[in-house]
Amino acid sequence: MTLHKLIEICNPLHVTNKNIDAKLTTFAIDSREVQNGSVFIAIRGTQVDGHMFLEDAINRGARVIICEESYYTDEDVCVIEVENTQKLAGPIAQAFEDNPGKQLKVIGITGTNGKTTTATLVYQVLNACGKKASLLGTVSKRILDEEFDSSLTTSDPIELARDMKKMVDAGSDFLVMEVSSHALHQHRTSGFDFKVGAFTNLSHDHLDYHETLEEYAKAKKLLFDNLPESSVAVVNIDDQYGQQMTEDCKAQQLHLSFNNDTAYILENSAQGITVIVDGEKIESPLVGKFNAYNIGLTYLICKALGLEPKEIIKAFQNAKGAKGRMEPVTVEVADLPLVIVDYAHTPDALQNVLSTLSAVKDASQKLTVVFGAGGDRDTSKRPEMAKVSEEFADKIIVTSDNPRTENPDLIITDILDGFESLDSVKSITNRREAIERAISEASENEIILIAGKGHENYQEVNGKRHHFDDREIAQEFLTKKAGDN
Known part of the structure; x- marks a missing residue:
């Protein structure tokens, strides 16, 4: 320079x-x-x-x-x-860094929920189709097949440029990245163009930063406002903010909707989901209506990149999405409750997961949820998460999430204020104890959702991150329960 x-x-x-x-x-x-x-x-x-x-x-x-x-x-x-x-x-x-962003076909995915799953699916499908793709997101960053820890959904401009340079040097042709509202508002993705920009949905989140839902939507919209004519915008128009995202967009547009005849769910069970998008039948091991949108957006993104429908559909069969998203915790022993870990940490995300589990479970199965709320974040979503869990779950344990600098007991009090009745609700501040209680008291015919942290392997308390992995702890107590049986 x-x-x-x-x-x-x-x-x-x-x-x-x-x-x-x-x-x-x-x-x-x-x-x-x-x-x-x-x-x-x-x-x-x-x-x-x-x-x-x-x-x-x-x-x-x-x-x-x-x-x-x-x-x-x-x-x-x-x-x-x-x-x-x-x-x-x-x-x-x-x-x-010699402008690596201009040497990659960059796919940017924004939205409140579904960013990580959609980005991971696109990355998995591209690689399954023989393309050289890398990934930047909440769960991890991948330079081709090599995985690194990721600290932010979208890195600062310097780290982002350096990562892009490493990807180019490794031979990557595509970069799939999650794009947060903070990154868009702070211009972290300036300096390169997106080949494809995609919108999943928008709901209550990050209002501690953006203050209003309208300002939050404006930040997301920046991705589409800045797309050049040579790009493609792939948008979920079933979301109330979908049409707004592309009002000033110069790019070609591909719309996804399950509310008209262009896409619909053919089958949705605990074993997976089958959807029809643009007349093509897509089978996936993922579960739930919300994943139908992630699958549909992934299909349209890959189609916009020039992949053939048949190769995309074939690649979906082994595309399992992201870690910590509706991830079952398995122990090779029968007669144990089904434990699922998910990152759902907003009212909308929690509703998506709980409603899905409620829809696919047997009539005789009970549904238990263990969840909390992050500290130093938007407090108004706490009682809303209580209302959602009360609607779908038979048993509820409210616990600590990442309290950060807040008192975890006060966070729990905010959540408890959202319940109409506390008859089926317990509060256990220690998250490890909460998970242990849920599993030890569960029957074999029970589904337990541990929500809020998903892929995270830490708990943040007073500025320090301590090792804590919901999946590890759940597996420990499932193993203990198997031994006790």
């Missing part, structure tokens, strides 16, 4: 020392990551303003500072003043 090229990308309001002789080495958003020759960009975040760390960045060796306000330094440093640093972080990060 040359200084001349950097200034060109920035389209600055003002530049000082633009003729310095500097070899630009790295690009940093965090001043602690600055090295000799770095470019440091000051971004105003929700928690911290990067402009507070300009001097620190210079002391650590930054040769170029990009900021939104006039700044003077005696050091031999170029200062680039711009209108909005947040919008520039993505394009600069991409340029530092």
Whole structure:
């Protein structure tokens, strides 16, 4: 990266020392990551303003500072003043990595629920069809077949660009990525175009950040507002916000609806689901009406990428979706309750999973749910989750999720306020004890849903993550129950 090229990308309001002789080495958003020759960009975040760390960045060796306000330094440093640093972080990060986003066919999937399952299905189908695809999402990031831990649904622009570069270097042609509302609002995906943008649905979530559902929808809509004409928008128009997503979209549009004759569910059982989309019969091992939408969107996305219907349909037979999404916990012993772990942590997601299990279970089976709510997040969804669980479950255990900095007992109190009756409700703050109680008291003819954490292998308490995996704990107590029997 040359200084001349950097200034060109920035389209600055003002530049000082633009003729310095500097070899630009790295690009940093965090001043602690600055090295000799770095470019440091000051971004105003929700928690911290990067402009507070300009001097620190210079002391650590930054040769170029990009900021939104006039700044003077005696050091031999170029200062680039711009209108909005947040919008520039993505394009600069991409340029530092030789623009890998332009070398990949990028598929972006946004929505409240279903992002992870849909993204994983698209990744699995592409690879099953012989395509070289990578994945970025909530559960994991995959560079071709190699898996890495993922800390955010959508990474910051620098990590995203570096991951894309690794994917290109590994031979990837496609990148399937989940795109969060936070990332869209903060312009983290600026600097490259999406080949396909897809919308799953929108419901009550993240209002601690966006404040209103309308603002949340506007953030999601940014994905489609910025799609070029050469792209394709794949949208679930059964959702009340589906049509709104593409109002200003220049891309070609493919709509999915199970409310008209273009798509319908042929069969839905505990063994899997069969759907008809665009006249094609698709069989999947996934269960539930909400997964019908994930399957339908996946089919349309892959079709938009040029795959043949027959090869997509064949690939679906072994596409199992994401870890921690309606994932059964298995023990090789009969006569035990069926335990399912799912990431459902919003009222809408919990309703989807509970209604599905309620619909496919035998009439004689009881349905138990263990759930909580995350701390330092939108509190209004807590009583709503109680109402949903009361509608479908026979027994309910309210417990701790990721309390973060909140008192878990106060979170549970917020949830309990949503129940009309507490007759079938227990509250057990310790999540391990809650899971143990659910399994130890269950009959063999019972389904237990452990909701909220899914694939997560930690519990976050007071800023620290402690190892905690619902699947491991459930398997431990199922094994113990088998031994006791």
